[in-house]
Amino acid sequence: MKADALIIGGGIQGCATAYHLARKGVSVIVVEKDYAGRHASGVNAGGVRLLGRDMAEVPLSKASMEMWQTLDEELGHDTGFRRQSLINIAADEGDLDTLRAREAKMHEAGYAYERMIDQAELRDRLPHVNFDCVGGVISELDGYAIPYKATSAFRLAAENLGAKVIEGEEVLSLRRVGNTWLAQGSRNAYEAEAVINCAGAWADRIALMIGDNVPLSHAAPMLMITARMPHFAKPVVGAVSRQLSFKQFENGTVLIGGGAKGFADRANNRTRLDYAKLAAACRTTAEFFPNMRKASINRMWAGLEAYMPDNLPVICPAVNAPRAFHAFGFSAHGFQMGPIVGQVLADLVTGGQSRFNLSPFRIDRFDRKVL
Incomplete structure (x- = not known):
């Protein structure tokens, strides 16, 4: 199976990225080893909060909060969002x-x-x-949404734009040949020009396949x-x-x-x-x-x-491979940022840059610096 972009992980980050890429006309395949929203994205507390954010997250969180206000109308599906303070x-x-x-x-x-x-x-x-x-x-400004509803809303909106979501498909290997990423799943093989790692608690494994090491727990x-x-x-x-x-x-x-x-x-x-x-x-x-x-x-x-050790997520291009990107390690407070993270990744994939400062979220920020 071929697409412009292969997203590994069907949580809210993966589904939101699929939606924003599909809006830009990018062909997308999402592979999820269980079912979309099965783990953190579907069973968390649903907090949609700006309050108490790390200063590094505030610009992203503020932009995401603006998106939440009209997200049901944009996606055409109910996220369960309520602005309650x-x-x-x-x-x-x-x-x-x-x-x-x-x-x-x-x-x-x-x-x-x-x-x-x-x-x-x-x-x-x-x-x-x-x-x-x-x-x-x-x-x-804060409130809550229903996690599984919100994740499903992004998934359905992405599918309406042509994205494919394949459940029960675990990525077993991933390598780059020429200008193409080749992924072998438990059932199918995939080819894509870009790969996006949104694999949640399993993201360190995918990162290693890409060539990046990360201290994820x-x-x-x-x-x-x-x-x-x-x-x-x-x-x-x-x-x-x-x-x-x-x-x-x-x-x-x-x-x-x-x-x-x-x-x-x-x-x-x-x-x-x-x-x-x-x-x-x-x-x-x-x-x-x-x-x-x-x-x-x-x-x-x-x-x-x-x-992650500092409780900040990884949101960045891969360090050791071209046309690979990461969004994971949200440390139990990533649900609210799902809408904007999807947009940021779509911008990175299609244009190579983001309007936000992503340096605090680099995957290699814990690497020892050689003097």
């Missing part, structure tokens, strides 16, 4: 000091979308919050969802210094995250839950919101996610 709660004065330092840094860089709130506004926006909490920070961030409860929290909720993250959906269920990790078995394509950490996450949630003590957990799960 996001509040990170300050539990004590130490948290407020952290927020003040962050605010000064953001203002110095010219960013004003994060706003500190005092105890009175915190209680006004979140009436059920623990009385001892002293304030927080809010981003009004993987883990299994866990989530749980409650039975329906009376509505009590419209904003998405986090905390400044504690593992707290939850959102209440329109049907009353509450999704609880916070970053606790289970056991990742990449070799066998599965995860296992750590119930002690899930119990700790429940206690933290109930500490901040005492009404959650009555919540009933309905389901728990974990996804396989790729992590």
Whole structure:
């Protein structure tokens, strides 16, 4: 099978890249070893946030947030996006000091979308919050989407433009012959002028096939969802210094995250839950919101996610091979950036450059520099 571009990985980054390339008239094949959105992109918490981003990510995240506002209309499919705001709660004065330092840094860089709130506004926006909490920070632009819906929306929009998505196809080998990339899958062989590595927790393997080495690790961030409860929290909720993250959906269920990790078995394509950490996450949630003590957990799960040592993703051309590109290692906060990352990769593939500074996301940023 032949195409102009071969994308390895059918998560939101891969599907968004397929969409943006297809919009430019590029023929695209996406190969996914399981099914589109099977791992991190389909089972994450769905946070669409600017709040608390690393400074290196802010320009990309801001551009992506603008895209989210009208993404359903652009793609012609429902992503589940809701702009609800996001509040990170300050539990004590130490948290407020952290927020003040962050605010000064953001203002110095010219960013004003994060706003500190005092105890009175915190209680006004979140009436059920623990009385001892002293304030927080809010981003009004933030919200959430439904991960599998959003990934599927990009996939369907890409297919409508002629892209092919092939599921159940693992790339076993990849080599460049002349001006062509040759990939051998578990069922088919592929030829493409360009290859894009969006393979998530398996991206280091694809990077090695391309010729690039990367210190990627993987883990299994866990989530749980409650039975329906009376509505009590419209904003998405986090905390400044504690593992707290939850959102209440329109049907009353509450999704609880916070970053606790289970056991990742990449070799066998599965995860296992750590119930002690899930119990700790429940206690933290109930500490901040005492009404959650009555919540009933309905389901728990974990996804396989790729992590970089500095928690920043890899978004760049390959270092050691021509016409190869990477986008992976989003370290459990890449979902929101999916729309813009797809556009950036399409620009790199078709024009060789991006309007964004991608130097913080180079794949070789951990390589030892020879003096």
